[in-house]
Amino acid sequence: MDTQPLRIGIAGLNGRVGRLLAEEVPAGGALLVGGTTRDGAPVTGIDCPVYADISDLAPQCDVVIDFTHVATVETHAIALTLAGTAWVLGTTGLSTREQQAVDTTARRIAVVQAANFSPGVTLVTRLARQMGAALPGSDYDAEILEMHHRQKVDAPSGTALAMGRAVAEGRGIRLEEHIESGRDGHTGPRTDGAIGFAALRGGQIVGEHSVIFTSSHEQISLTHRSFDRRVYATGAVRAAQWLRTRPPGLYDMEDVLGLKQPTR
Template sequence: MDTKTVRIGIAGINGRVGRLLREEVAAAGAILAGGSTRNGVMDPAGGDTIAPPCPVFTSMADLAQVCDVVIDFTNVATVRAHAQALTQAGTAWVLGTTGLGDEDQAAVEQAARRIAVVQAANFSPGVTLMTRLARQMAAALPGGEYDAEILEMHHRQKVDAPSGTALAIGNAVADGRGIVLKDHIETARDGHTGPRADDAIGFAVLRGGQVVGEHSLIFTSANEQLSLTHRSFNRRIYATGAVRAAQWSRTREAGLYSMDNVLGLE
C-alpha cells in the first residue's frame, strides 16, 4: 500500500503536539481522517498552516472506525480504554504517552497481539540513536568501574518524573549491563544516603520554563568521564517521527514495535 494513502487519526488533536501532527500529516501527503477532543470541536491552530478540516469525535472508539492508524500523545489515564477501542476496531496505534504503570503497559502488550503498536517514549531519530548508544556504552563500561547518571530537564508543565525518555535511556543502560532498571534505579537522594552502589543508575530531574526536552547520560570512572547529550529545540521533531511511524505501521503485522524498527535499525 502507498503509505501516503494511509488514513491517520490524531487523539488529542487540539493539544500542543496534536496541532503539530496536523501539519506533519499534511506535509507527508497522508490523509487526516479524524481527531478526538473532549468537546468534539477542533480549535483553530492560531494562524498556522494545518491540514483541511476533518471529522472530530469525543471517543476513541468512533475515531478508530474511520482510521487505519491513530497517533496518541494523550494521557496515561486513557491508555487502557484506548487499547481496548483500537483492538476492537483493528486499527494500528502509534503511542507516545509516557508514565505508564504495569497494568497500562500490560494493556498495550495485550493490544499488540491483535494490532500493530509502535510505542516510544520519544519519536525523535536522535533520541532513538542515543538510546541504542546508551546500551552499547553500558555494555562496554561496567558498573563496577563506571557510574551511570541520567540528567533530564523539561518544561514546568510536565507531570511525570523522571521523563519517559530518561527512563528509556535508563532501561537501555540496564539492558547493556544485564540488569533490571527497577532493581537499581536511584531517583531520590536526600540526607545521609551512604555510598553509591556500583550498579546504581541515577536520575536527576529539573523542571522550569518552557524547555522542550534535554537528556544527558554521563558515565564517570575514577579516571575519565564520557557524556552523551540530546536537546530538542522544537516539539515538531516528535510529530514528524510519529507520522513516519504511522505510515510505517500500516503495512505491519500485529506486534509491539519501537522507533528502532521504524528506522530500520532492527
C-alpha cells in the same frame, strides 16, 4: 501496492503535539481523517472531524497517533483492537497493568510504542544500551540528567527512564532494582551498580537528556537537546507510515529507523 493515502487519526488533537501532528500528517502525504478532544469540541485552526470517543474515530483510520494520558490507554487499546486500527503510542508513565494492555493489543494489531519519537533520541538510547554493555557498573557509574519546561508534571521523564532502561538492558539487569532517583539529605555513598537520575525543571525547555558514564579515570557523556516539539510529530508520522504494511506486533522507533537486525 496500496496507493491510497494513509488515513491517520489523532488522539488528543488539541494538545501541544496534537496540533503539530495536524500539520505534519498532510505534510507527510497522509490524510487527516479526524481526531479526539475531551469534549468533542472543534479545535480552532484545524479542519477535520472531531470526536469525544476514540471508538468513533478508530474505524475511520488506518492508524491512530496517540499522545494523550495514561488514563486513556486501556480504553484506547480496546477500541483500536476492535476496529483493527494500528496504533502509534507516545504516552508515557504507564503502570504495569496499562503496559500489559498494550502488550495484549499488539497481538492483534500493529503498535509502535516509544517514549520519544525523535530519531536523535532513538540513536542516543541505542548507544546508551551499547555503552551499558561495554562499561560495567563495577567500574563506571551511570547517571541520567534531564531538564524540561516548568509545566512538566512527571519526573524523571519517560525519555530519561527509557535511556536508563537501555543502560540496564546493556548490563543485563532490571532498572527497577538499581534505580536511584531524587536524592536528598544524608543519603550515604552511591550504591555500586546504581543507575542514577536527576531532573531539572525551568522555563520552556522542550527537552534535554544526558547519559553520563564516570569511572575513576574518565567520563563519557551522550547528550540530546530538542529545540522544537515538531521533531516528535514528524517522527510519529514516520512511524505511522512505517506501520502501514506491518503485521500485528509491538514495535519501537529502532524498528522504524531500520536499526534492528531482522530475525531469522
